[in-house]
Amino acid sequence: MIKVLIVDDIPETRNHLTKLLSVDSEIDVAGTAGSGEEAIRVAMELRPDVIVMDINMPGMDGVAAAEIVSQRLPTSPIIMMSVHGEAEQLRRAIAAGAREFLVKPFSADEFSTTIKRVYERELGRREQLQAITPAPSGPQEPGSAEEDHQVVAVFSPKGGAGRTTIAANLALALMSETGGRVCLVDANLQFGDVGVLLNLNPKNRSILDAIEGGEPDADLLESVVVDHSTGIRVLLAPPSPEGADLVTPTYLRKIIDLLRVTHDWVVVDLPPALTDHTLGIMDAADQIVVLSALEITTIKNVRLFLEVADQLEYDRSKLRLVINRSDTAQGIRISDVEASIRRPVDGTVVSDGRLAVLAVNRGVPFVVSHPEAALSRDITRLARTLAGEPSTSASTEKPKKGLFARR
Ligand SMILES: Nc1ncnc2c1ncn2[C@@H]1O[C@H](COP(=O)(O)OP(=O)(O)OP(=O)(O)O)[C@@H](O)[C@H]1O
Ligand SMILES: [Mg+2]
Numbered sequence: 001m002i003k004v005l006i007v008d009d010i011p012e013t014r015n016h017l018t019k020l021l022s023v024d025s026e027i028d029v030a031g032t033a034g035s036g037e038e039a040i041r042v043a044m045e046l047r048p049d050v051i052v053m054d055i056n057m058p059g060m061d062g063v064a065a066a067e068i069v070s071q072r073l074p075t076s077p078i079i080m081m082s083v084h085g086e087a088e089q090l091r092r093a094i095a096a097g098a099r100e101f102l103v104k105p106f107s108a109d110e111f112s113t114t115i116k117r118v119y120e121r122e123l124g125r126r127e128q129l130q131a132i133t134p135a136p137s138g139p140q141e142p143g144s145a146e147e148d149h150q151v152v153a154v155f156s157p158k159g160g161a162g163r164t165t166i167a168a169n170l171a172l173a174l175m176s177e178t179g180g181r182v183c184l185v186d187a188n189l190q191f192g193d194v195g196v197l198l199n200l201n202p203k204n205r206s207i208l209d210a211i212e213g214g215e216p217d218a219d220l221l222e223s224v225v226v227d228h229s230t231g232i233r234v235l236l237a238p239p240s241p242e243g244a245d246l247v248t249p250t251y252l253r254k255i256i257d258l259l260r261v262t263h264d265w266v267v268v269d270l271p272p273a274l275t276d277h278t279l280g281i282m283d284a285a286d287q288i289v290v291l292s293a294l295e296i297t298t299i300k301n302v303r304l305f306l307e308v309a310d311q312l313e314y315d316r317s318k319l320r321l322v323i324n325r326s327d328t329a330q331g332i333r334i335s336d337v338e339a340s341i342r343r344p345v346d347g348t349v350v351s352d353g354r355l356a357v358l359a360v361n362r363g364v365p366f367v368v369s370h371p372e373a374a375l376s377r378d379i380t381r382l383a384r385t386l387a388g389e390p391s392t393s394a395s396t397e398k399p400k401k402g403l404f405a406r407r
Contacts, residue, residue: 001026001027001028002026002027002028002049002050002115002116002119003028003030003046003047003048003049003050004021004027004028004029004030004048004049004050004051004052004115005029005030005031005032005033005039005042005043005046005048005050005051005052005076006018006029006031006032006033006052007032007033007034007035007036007038007039007051007052007053007054007057007062007065008032008034008053008054008057008081009034009035009054009057009058010054011034013054014032014034017029017052017111018032020108020111020112021108021111021112021115023108024108024112026112026116027112027115027116030046030048031045031046031048035057035058035059035060036057036059036060036061036062036064036065037059037060037065039051039053039065039069040065040068040069040072043069043072043073043076044072044073047073047075047076048076049076049119049122050076050077050078050079050115050118050119050122051069051076051077051078051079052078052079052081052102052115053065053066053078053079053080053081053098054080054081054082055080055081055082055089055092055093056082056083062080062081062093062096063080063092063093063096064096066078066080066093066096066097066098067096067097067201067202067203068202068203069097070096070097070098071097071200071202071205071226071227072227074227074228074229075122075126077099077100077118077119077121077122078097078098078099078100079098079099079100079101079102079114079115079118080093080096080098080100080101080102081101081102081103081104082101082102082103082104083103083104084103085101085103089101099118099121099122100114100117100118102114125229129229129230129231129368148264149260149261149263149264149265149266150260150264150265150266150286150287150386151256151260151266151268151281151284151285151286151287152170152174152265152266152267152268152285152286152287152288152289152386153268153270153278153281153282153285153287153288153289154166154167154170154267154268154269154270154288154289154291155270155272155278155282155288155289155290155291155305156272156290156291156292156298156302157272157274157298157301157302157304157305158272158293158297158298158301159272161272161291161292161293161298161324162291162324162325162349163269163270163272163291164186164188164193164194164197164269165197165356165359166289166291166322166324166349166379166382167184167194167267167268167269168184168194168197168198168269168365169365169366169367169376169379170267170289170379170382170383170386171183171184171232171265171267172230172232172365172367172368173367173376173379173380173382173383174265174267174383174386174387175230175231175232175265176367176380177380177383177384177387178264178265178383178387180263180264180265181233181262181263181264181265182231182232182233182263182264182265182266182267183225183232183233183234183235183259183262183263183265183266183267184232184233184234184235184267184268184269185207185234185235185255185256185259185266185267185268185269186207186234186235186236186237186269187237187252187268187269187270187271187277187278187281188237188269188270188271189207189237189238189243189244189247189252189271189277190237190238190241190244190271191237191241192236192237192238192269194234194236194237194269195234195236195237196360196363197359197360197363197365198228198234198363198365199362199363199364200226200228200234200236202226202236205224205225205226205236206224206235206236206237206238206239206243207224207235207236207237207238207247207252207255208238208239208243208246208247209224210224210235210255211246211247211251211255215251215254216251216254216255216258218258218261218262221235221255221258221259222262225259230364230365230368233263235255235259247277249275249276249277249279249280250280252277252280252281253280253281253283253284256268256280256281256284257284260284268281268285270282274305274308279312282309282312282314283312285318286318287318287319287320287386288309288314288318288319288320289320289322289382289386290302290305290306290319290320290321290322291322291323291324292321292322292323292324292337293323293324293325293328294323294325294326294328294329294330294332294333294334294337295330295332296332299332299337299340299341302321302341303340303341306319306321306341306343316343320346320347320382320385320386321341321343321344321345321346321347322345322346322347322348322349322382323337323345323347323348323349324349324351325349325350325351326348326349326350326351327350327351328351334348346385347378347381347382347385348378349375349378349379349382350374350375350378351375352366352373352374352375355370355373355375356375367379367380
């Protein structure tokens, strides 16, 4: 039986819709709600297989409610109902996470067919996701030692090097390779892009909301981290740049330490600057993926960063040097980079602009949509490297002062 929740502000409509479905033996109307607010509450309780929601309701309308429900219950697909089939309404509904649109009035047959179709599609989607997400094993089993949990920071001294792209896809690859629980953190506090890349835009669920009461708190943090439909968890950057000031380096570090307790992997997308914020996370990190390009200024900055890392006494094995867009060399070879920075390159990621752009436009990372592409395989290989040779945890290092004071 498909468990359905009907949401409409008019009681007669709710009764009418319930009646339309009562003749179908495969569908069970498990509950109804008369407002957006009630819809959220009842949906969380019932966890319906399908939600049918009216777009126009007084107070919180269908779009606002769908936005929240689709974030909290990504496995309960929403069908939006409206009296007009306007393109603008359709666009808003889909942007809010609705999977299908029904224009009133509709027949009983049309109604139940749409519900079944949306439900079947959701089952198919879950199957696909399961195929890339092996059953939890290893580090996620009960009794797993927290010491096994790792923080992986993704850094580059240059903006636009591909940190966000690689961090998001790496988080997914770590989840599918190890079966572990993974949290992706957007530490680009002013201009975070992770939400755009993963098509996530929930209200009041950014890192700012985790420090509402001052000190970050484990329970508050847990309620703010967003469950992405792929299975990874995401801590988003503040919605606007001015929010960044409120997240102090100490708070940020505390948040990373708290997330490490409840996740096997914490992958952090770092901003391209050596500030107290980034250094605090680098201290906490077990591994730092340092992205370079086959381009002279980036290589120079990577070399400078590696010198700083030496002065900070980071273990060499903590740093993983990765060349992004490794096949777009203009006269520079990997061996030239290795000679310049006097250490071997740990991994390479090919360039595939078409796939990278497609993934951003769709809001689905390419390791999920195109696992066989060379770009995805490179990132999966990197995930295996990170998972295969855990370095010793650095979380016990004492927080230190800013870069120049340290040097
Ligand atoms: N291997 C790749 N092949 C093709 N395009 C790529 C690759 N890696 C990244 N890109 C593209 O390069 C652009 C910059 O990537 P991304 O936003 O991940 O970099 P970033 O270092 O996070 O940048 P920012 O400094 O803006 O935070 C994006 O358009 C992305 O799609
Ligand atoms: Mg970025």
